[in-house]
Amino acid sequence: xxxxEQNSEALNIQEGKTATLTCNYTNYSPAYLQWYRQDxxxxxxxxxxxxxxxxxxxxxxxxxxxxxxxxxxxxxITASQPADSATYxxxxxxxxxxxxxxxxxxxxxxxxx
Amino acid sequence: NxxxxxxxxxxxxxxxxxxxxQCAQDMNHNSMYWYRQDxxxxxxxxxxxxxxxxxxxxEVPNGYNVSRLNxxxxxxxxxxxxxxxxxxxxxxxxxxxxxxxxxxxxxPGTRLTxx
Numbered sequence: 329x330x331x332x333e334q335n336s337e338a339l340n341i342q343e344g345k346t347a348t349l350t351c352n353y354t355n356y357s358p359a360y361l362q363w364y365r366q367d368x369x370x371x372x373x374x375x376x377x378x379x380x381x382x383x384x385x386x387x388x389x390x391x392x393x394x395x396x397x398x399x400x401x402x403x404x405i406t407a408s409q410p411a412d413s414a415t416y417x418x419x420x421x422x423x424x425x426x427x428x429x430x431x432x433x434x435x436x437x438x439x440x441x
Numbered sequence: 442n443x444x445x446x447x448x449x450x451x452x453x454x455x456x457x458x459x460x461x462x463q464c465a466q467d468m469n470h471n472s473m474y475w476y477r478q479d480x481x482x483x484x485x486x487x488x489x490x491x492x493x494x495x496x497x498x499x500e501v502p503n504g505y506n507v508s509r510l511n512x513x514x515x516x517x518x519x520x521x522x523x524x525x526x527x528x529x530x531x532x533x534x535x536x537x538x539x540x541x542x543x544x545x546x547x548x549p550g551t552r553l554t555x556x
Contacts, residue, residue, distance in 0.1 A: 332483075336481060362544060362545075369550075370549060370550070371445075371531050371533075371547030371548055371549055371550055372484070372531075372545075372547050373547070374544035374545065374546070377544060417483065417484070419484075419545075426472075426491055427471075427472045427489075427491065427535050427536055427543055427545075428474075428486065428489060428499070429486075429545060430486070430500075431476075431483045431484040431485075432483055433481060433482060433483035434483055
């Protein structure tokens with residue numbers, strides 16, 4: 329069966345360090361992968377999209393990598409700040425899935441000052 | 442632009458009661474979605490509408506019905522609420538004409554408790 333897995337344990341890091349979050353998938357032929365941020369009590373907000381033929385994407389302090397051989401995406405936040413504390417969700421769109429996304433369970437990031 | 446709006450924000454129902462969750466978007470998006478989010482389960486797709494006039498089941502459709510009233514509005518109905526439907530419900534929209542890759546825009550959510 330299709331699965332998208334993110335580390336369910338919270339990631340605690342010190343301000344200024346780089347946070348790295350992992351998204352692994354099985355039994356998918358992805359067209360692209362997206363990362364979302366979700367704050368408590370709010371809906372997810374889109375951050376970055378990476379296509380299946382792209383290796384890396386950057387946006388300001390954010391970097392996403394996509395390895396279709398390893399079936400894994402890594403999400404990096406450099407020079408992390410307490411304001412980056414949130415839950416981060418990855419989502420995959422399969423090749424024949426239209427505009428439908430399947431979401432991972434999310435990883436909570438806590439950045440300590 | 443308001444983006445995606447949802448009503449109500451909170452609701453408490455008794456088992457067996459019915460209710461409709463409302464969702465509207467003002468971004469001229471073609472596709473709309475209903476998700477539920479439970480602790481540790483992530484977002485699970487209930488129903489979606491790829492375009493006005495069409496609806497399809499997602500991963501967890503049992504106990505729900507939907508109506509795509511027009512391009513802007515997509516409602517979710519619980520005919521006979523059960524405690525297992527206690528969750529946070531999110532509506533989302535996506536699909537700008539001419540783009541192959543579309544992010545989803547989410548509403549603020551409805552927190553539903555079924556007693």
